[in-house]
Amino acid sequence: MPVNGALCVLAVALSSALAGLGGYFLRKSLADRDLESAEKRAARILEEAEREAEALKKERILEGKEEIHRMREAAEIEFKHERERLRREEEALEKAREELRRQEERIRAQGDSLGRRAAELKRWERNLRDLEGRLRGEEERLAARKEELERLLADAERKYAEAQAKLVEISGLTPEAARRLVLEEAERQAEQEVLQLLRDAEAEARREAERKAREILLTAIQRLAVDVVTEATVSVVQLPNDEMKGRIIGREGRNIRTLETLTGVDLIIDDTPEAVVLSSFDPIRREIAKVALEKLVADGRIHPARIEEMVEKARAEVEERIREYGEQAAMEVGVFGLHPDLIVLLGKLHFRTSYGQNVLAHSKEVAHLAGLLAAELGEDVQLARRAGLLHDIGKALDHEMEGSHVEIGVELAVKYGEHPAVVNAIAAHHGDTEYTHVVSALVGVADALSAARPGARRETLEAYLKRLERLEGIANSFEGVEKSYAIQAGRELRIIVQPSRVDDLGVYRLAREITEKIQNELSYPGQIKVTVIRETRAVEYAR
Numbered sequence: 001m002p003v004n005g006a007l008c009v010l011a012v013a014l015s016s017a018l019a020g021l022g023g024y025f026l027r028k029s030l031a032d033r034d035l036e037s038a039e040k041r042a043a044r045i046l047e048e049a050e051r052e053a054e055a056l057k058k059e060r061i062l063e064g065k066e067e068i069h070r071m072r073e074a075a076e077i078e079f080k081h082e083r084e085r086l087r088r089e090e091e092a093l094e095k096a097r098e099e100l101r102r103q104e105e106r107i108r109a110q111g112d113s114l115g116r117r118a119a120e121l122k123r124w125e126r127n128l129r130d131l132e133g134r135l136r137g138e139e140e141r142l143a144a145r146k147e148e149l150e151r152l153l154a155d156a157e158r159k160y161a162e163a164q165a166k167l168v169e170i171s172g173l174t175p176e177a178a179r180r181l182v183l184e185e186a187e188r189q190a191e192q193e194v195l196q197l198l199r200d201a202e203a204e205a206r207r208e209a210e211r212k213a214r215e216i217l218l219t220a221i222q223r224l225a226v227d228v229v230t231e232a233t234v235s236v237v238q239l240p241n242d243e244m245k246g247r248i249i250g251r252e253g254r255n256i257r258t259l260e261t262l263t264g265v266d267l268i269i270d271d272t273p274e275a276v277v278l279s280s281f282d283p284i285r286r287e288i289a290k291v292a293l294e295k296l297v298a299d300g301r302i303h304p305a306r307i308e309e310m311v312e313k314a315r316a317e318v319e320e321r322i323r324e325y326g327e328q329a330a331m332e333v334g335v336f337g338l339h340p341d342l343i344v345l346l347g348k349l350h351f352r353t354s355y356g357q358n359v360l361a362h363s364k365e366v367a368h369l370a371g372l373l374a375a376e377l378g379e380d381v382q383l384a385r386r387a388g389l390l391h392d393i394g395k396a397l398d399h400e401m402e403g404s405h406v407e408i409g410v411e412l413a414v415k416y417g418e419h420p421a422v423v424n425a426i427a428a429h430h431g432d433t434e435y436t437h438v439v440s441a442l443v444g445v446a447d448a449l450s451a452a453r454p455g456a457r458r459e460t461l462e463a464y465l466k467r468l469e470r471l472e473g474i475a476n477s478f479e480g481v482e483k484s485y486a487i488q489a490g491r492e493l494r495i496i497v498q499p500s501r502v503d504d505l506g507v508y509r510l511a512r513e514i515t516e517k518i519q520n521e522l523s524y525p526g527q528i529k530v531t532v533i534r535e536t537r538a539v540e541y542a543r
Contacts, residue, residue, distance in 0.1 A: 106331075113334045120375055156186065234268075235278045235290045239297060245269050247302045248276065248293070258304040261496065261533065262311045264485030265289035281468040281486060283351035284322075288314045322347035329360055333367040335386045339416040345396040352395050353465065359395050362450050366391060369446035374439065384439045387425035390418065391443050394426070399469050406432055467524065474517050478510060492529040493518075499536040507532045 239245065249256045249269065256267050264285045268277040276293065280286040292314035296302050299310070326347030330338055338346075349360035367388035374384035394409030401408055409426040420436075425443040427433045435441045468486040471493050475484035480501040485494045495514070502510060511532045518528060 109331050113331070116334070120381070124375065160186070235286050237276045237278065237290055237293050237297070239274045239276060242274060244274075244297060245276065248296075250302065250304075254304060255302055255307060258307045259289065259293070259311070260485075260487070260494070262308060263289035263292065264483065264487070264494070266487035266492070267293075279487065281465050281490070283353075284318065284348070285485070287321075287351065288318050291317055322350070325350040325360065329364055330389065333364055333371070333385050333389055334382070335367065335389050342390070342393065342412070342416055345393055345412070346389070348396040349392065354392070354395065359392055363389050363392050365450045366443065366446045369449055370439070370442045373442045373446060377438070377442075379438050379442065383419060383421055384442050386419070387422040387439050387443045388446055390422055391426050391429045391447060406430055467522065470522060471518065471528070474521065475514055477517075478514060480506070480510065490524065490528065492531060495530070495532045497532060497534050499534050502534060504534065507534050 247255070248259075248267070250258075256269070259265075260267055263280075264282070265278050265280040265288075267289075268279055270277070278286050278289050278293070280289070288311065292307070292310045295310045295314060296307065299306070323344055324347065326343035326345070329346050329350075330336065330343065346360065346363070349363060350358070352359040354362065367385040370384040370388035371381045373379075374381045390409070390413060392405060392409065393412055394403075394405035394407065397408050397412075403411075406427060406429075410423055413423045413426055421439045424433070424436045425440040428435050428440050429444045429447050431444070435444065468490050471486040471490060472484045475481055475493055475495050480497050481495055482498045483496045486492075487494055493514070495510075497507065497510065511530050514532075515528075515530050518524075518530070
């Protein structure tokens, strides 16, 4: 039993050990299987993580590329904006530079004017010193004369006393009676001496005044030795080749007719090589036609629509040039503060002539002469120059308004608030009214000096131009006439009528009536061709 018991115990222990060993191997097998499963899961998780990481990486790279693209586009837009801003700033800077250059030119011109004024002040100082010297000499002469008069008075008193005593002794007259006789004789002698002195003084003053006047006029004329400017009635436009003449004429002459109709200028195309002659008595029309034709020749495209466009541009350019002429004239003579309308009217005088003399050049010359005369006499130089520059301002409008250029000039000066001396100078420079100011008289003298220069004026040209103006005035006096142009040196009158007011039959009637009025009112050589043009245009725009 004991052996059996031990065996039983051993068997139990052995079974327990086997059971534990089996459990161990079972657990190990399960653990190995779990480990393998965990490794597979880990590998699968790792693989999924890698795939997700790769996808996330690609997504991030794509987002980064899109962000870079957006940033590049934003940078390009900002660069474009910055470049446009810089361009605008450069344009503004260029405009500022141009304005600065103009300011420098104006300052330089003002500096020249101030230099001239400084020279005039120095000359005035010299004249004042000379005058002071003459005054001192005159004072010394008067002092000597006073001493001589005092000596003569003492001698007269002594002689009077002697005569009184002698008279009392000889005639037995009382002292009062003798004194009365002596005084009467002395008064008679003194009166004779005073009258003689007055006559001598008046003669001396007259001689001195004449000498001084001649000196002032000669000084003013010598200091202003300017060229006389005359104007012709034709202008020449140079062409690059003779082929351009055919293009200017156009098919069936439509181009040249359009240009002549729009400008009122006669185009003369002859055998002169590479040149076209523009003929018109009105220099402004001729200048507009010249500028327009030069633009057309440079552009090369010559047809009616282009001609209309270029004529409008040329008209605007000439108007701007007129304003510049006025500003330059005012600056040259040192007159500032003129009304802008007066500046424009001054510029128009550049294209006006008086007996062949350029009116603007004449006005500047009168302004300079009047200023020099005023300086010699100690008057207001600035006012004299202003009056001289504006004395013929009415000639800018005398062919457009009723009345003489004097009446028109006075009306303009009053309208724009000019000084009364300026108004009087305009009104009186032809002797129509009395001078009320010294400056007005100086302007009249300066005007006569300028007009009296040898070769300054030509009567025949002025009469010719007035006849052409009268031709246009007759045509414009009829109802329905829109524009009229005297061309071919006055041998043809071309008239444009309003189609809404003059019908086709009225054109012939109007031409006949204008012809009859010209025959009755004008004297002219040869014959005058009257051409009346009626044209209706319909313009629409396709949009």
